[in-house]
Amino acid sequence: MTDFLEQWASRSEANAKLLAEEVLITEVTEAIWRAMEEAGLTKAELAKKMEATKGHVSQVLNGNRNMTLRTLADICFALDRKPSLRLEARKTVDGWQSGRREDFHIRKTGLHYVQVDNVLTPSNGWKSAA
Amino acid sequence: MKEYQGARLTIRYCEQPPAGTEHDGWAPESWLAALQHIPPGKHNKIFARMAARREQLANEGQLRSPDYWNKEGGLPDGKHFYAIKVDRLRAYGWFSTRHKGVFYISHFAFKKGQKLAQEDTNRVEMNWRMIEKL
Numbered sequence: 001m002t003d004f005l006e007q008w009a010s011r012s013e014a015n016a017k018l019l020a021e022e023v024l025i026t027e028v029t030e031a032i033w034r035a036m037e038e039a040g041l042t043k044a045e046l047a048k049k050m051e052a053t054k055g056h057v058s059q060v061l062n063g064n065r066n067m068t069l070r071t072l073a074d075i076c077f078a079l080d081r082k083p084s085l086r087l088e089a090r091k092t093v094d095g096w097q098s099g100r101r102e103d104f105h106i107r108k109t110g111l112h113y114v115q116v117d118n119v120l121t122p123s124n125g126w127k128s129a130a
Numbered sequence: 131m132k133e134y135q136g137a138r139l140t141i142r143y144c145e146q147p148p149a150g151t152e153h154d155g156w157a158p159e160s161w162l163a164a165l166q167h168i169p170p171g172k173h174n175k176i177f178a179r180m181a182a183r184r185e186q187l188a189n190e191g192q193l194r195s196p197d198y199w200n201k202e203g204g205l206p207d208g209k210h211f212y213a214i215k216v217d218r219l220r221a222y223g224w225f226s227t228r229h230k231g232v233f234y235i236s237h238f239a240f241k242k243g244q245k246l247a248q249e250d251t252n253r254v255e256m257n258w259r260m261i262e263k264l
Contacts, residue, residue: 004157005181022182033194
């Protein structure tokens with residue numbers, strides 16, 4: 001079952017594009033915060049390592065300033081991390097998405113699937129899997 | 131039931147469309163009320179940001195950025211409720227004990243002051259009691 005936010009996104013290509021932008025910004029920002037937490041670094045300490053002001057780092061992380069690839073590289077360098085990037089097929093309007101098996105998260109649902117070639121089919125019917 | 135399914139969490143709304151009505155185009159009343167405080171030209175950005183953050187929460191089970199997420203007041207069981215933040219708009223909710231893997235969004239609100247409003251705390255508590263204490 002979908003929600004009103006997903007319905008908004010599917011209403012036009014412009015909405016879907018805006019959502020795609022915000023999803024990328026959210027994922028990158030959250031990945032940086034995760035790395036900061038794991039390194040035990042505060043925003044001020046990250047700024048110091050980048051030789052930037054705390055205000056600059058704040059603006060980049062809260063989305064008020066566009067993050068350039070160069071800034072992202074500097075943040076990763078300061079965090080002693082190497083970014084990885086993969087361009088995947090996005091979901092189509094009807095909700096299907098193609099891609100590599102490892103790109104998909106499948107929750108443990110108690111359902112059993114039958115695999116024929118590269119197609120997974122719920123063995124106890126689509127209705128119970130929906 | 132209107133909800134969003136992620137890899138780790140289901141985001142479920144306490145506000146649901148009336149039974150037996152057409153669900154297409156429905157949005158929670160509190161969302162529509164909160165949007166009234168925001169210039170119409172910014173509505174699409176607010177939609178996109180809220181959608182992106184709730185997607186991240188649903189897929190990862192948490193939000194880390196303090197610009198996206200805040201621990202708010204206490205609940206009667208000693209746990210806390212939280213807010214997904216988009217500018218001054220908030221989605222208040224809690225991780226359900228009764229329904230494992232569900233994050234309930236109690237309601238949306240436009241935050242007028244610095245502090246958490248008592249009416250928002252009251253509304254979250256009322257919804258929490260209805261869902262968790264049935």
